[in-house]
Amino acid sequence: MANIFEGVRVLDFTSNLAGPGSTALLADFGAEVIKVERPIAGDDIRGVSPRMEGQALFHHFSNRGKKSIVLALDDPRSKELLYKMIQDTDIIAESYKPGQMKKFGLDYESVVQIKPDIIYMSVSACGQTGGYSKKPGYDVIAQGMSGIMDLNGDPSGPPARMGVPVGDYVGALNAAFAMAAALYHKMRTGEGQHLDISLLDGMVGINSMMEGALNLGTKPSRTGNHYANMAPYGVYNGNNGQSCVISAYSPKGWNSLCAVMGRPDFANDPLVADNTARTKNIKYLVENVEAWLKQYDDINEPIAMMEAAGIACCKIKSTSEVSKDDVLWERGTLVEVETPPSFKENKTVKRRGPWIKMSKTPALVKRAPDLGEDSVFYLTQYGLSEQEVLDLEQSFVDAAKAKKKK
Secondary structure: OOOOOOOOEEEEEOOOOHHHHHHHHHHHOOOEEEEEEOOOOOOHHHHOOOEEOOEEHHHHHHOOOOEEEEOOOOOHHHHHHHHHHHOOOOEEEEOOOOOHHHHOOOOHHHHHHHOOOOEEEEEEOOOOOOOOOOOOOOHHHHHHHOOHHHHOOOOOOOOOOOOOOHHHHHHHHHHHHHHHHHHHHHHHHOOOEEEEEEHHHHHHHOOOOHHHHHHHOOOOOOOOOEOOOOOOEEEEEOOOOOEEEEEOOOHHHHHHHHHHOOOHHHHHOOOOOOHHHHHHOHHHHHHHHHHHHOOOOOOHHHHHHHHHOOOEEEEOOOHHHHHOOHHHHHHOOEEEEEOOOOOOOOOEEEEEOOOOOOOOOOOOOOOOOOOOOOHHHHHHHHOOOHHHHHHHHHHHHHHHHHHHHO
């Protein structure tokens, strides 16, 4: 097999980031992902910033490697076409608010009547069941409801949102794994199933402070740039706005750091001699480590000393610096791909590349589609002529204009 998911067809009804991100991972490894987009606007993520030639760069990441068709889910003709396409589909992925797909007649219970072995993946903020299921939400809601946001930020300040939509990315990874696992189960048994992926569940799942709260009644909260259970294991500031990460909480790491700092006395100082003492006296630890770092104008000097001693550390890079990192470009973590036909000035776009490296079945780096770029190709396979496809698309535009006039 050239690619792991070659021959697998996915009908993708997702939007924004979590759902599209999950199906993009399948597309990276050979799945045929047909994105069903609403007329005129398409996926919501097509409307966000930053933009190039008026188009959202996030779309080029989250919808990489996919095909795009335009259909209106509340349109009887569209539904008839989709019912036909479902018969040739292995996976349906959707990210509507729970219950919405039922209104379109495209929920799992309806689809399984057409395709009994379908794998049907639903990703939502809080899941398909339970008291939160009807709650509208996005990544930031999952961060807030999971305890993660309360753990993030300065101890003396309010909770802080994480700098990237971690809930969406965790949801995407969970959904991709679930679909891959369901395909394996289907291969063994012939059975499809409904997959219920919740952003909130995923964020609770990565909240490593939960065990203490569940079993010991602890009330963990913000610890800022330092970890509650390990030290040194956090951010330390030098001169000129430069910062670094130091992880030297093990006895060996700590003794090495003491030697590099020229402070062998710290190895026996009761305030910082062992990990428990250091976490309790974190302020004292930080003051002394940062005093050492600030002896140097360039933080790369003490970093080099620590690296030579085998201490895990790094300079904190800005996103701009990361975008120019030659190692990441050489490794394929950052890539440059062609743009869709609608681009006039830019023939390529730079973006994040595949982060899963496989020796026999590497990921394919492919571009994202223009809205409706593949409608004619696919819909003519299900009984429409090319002109009928174009007329159908125009009817969506006319209906939207008529609705706007009202």
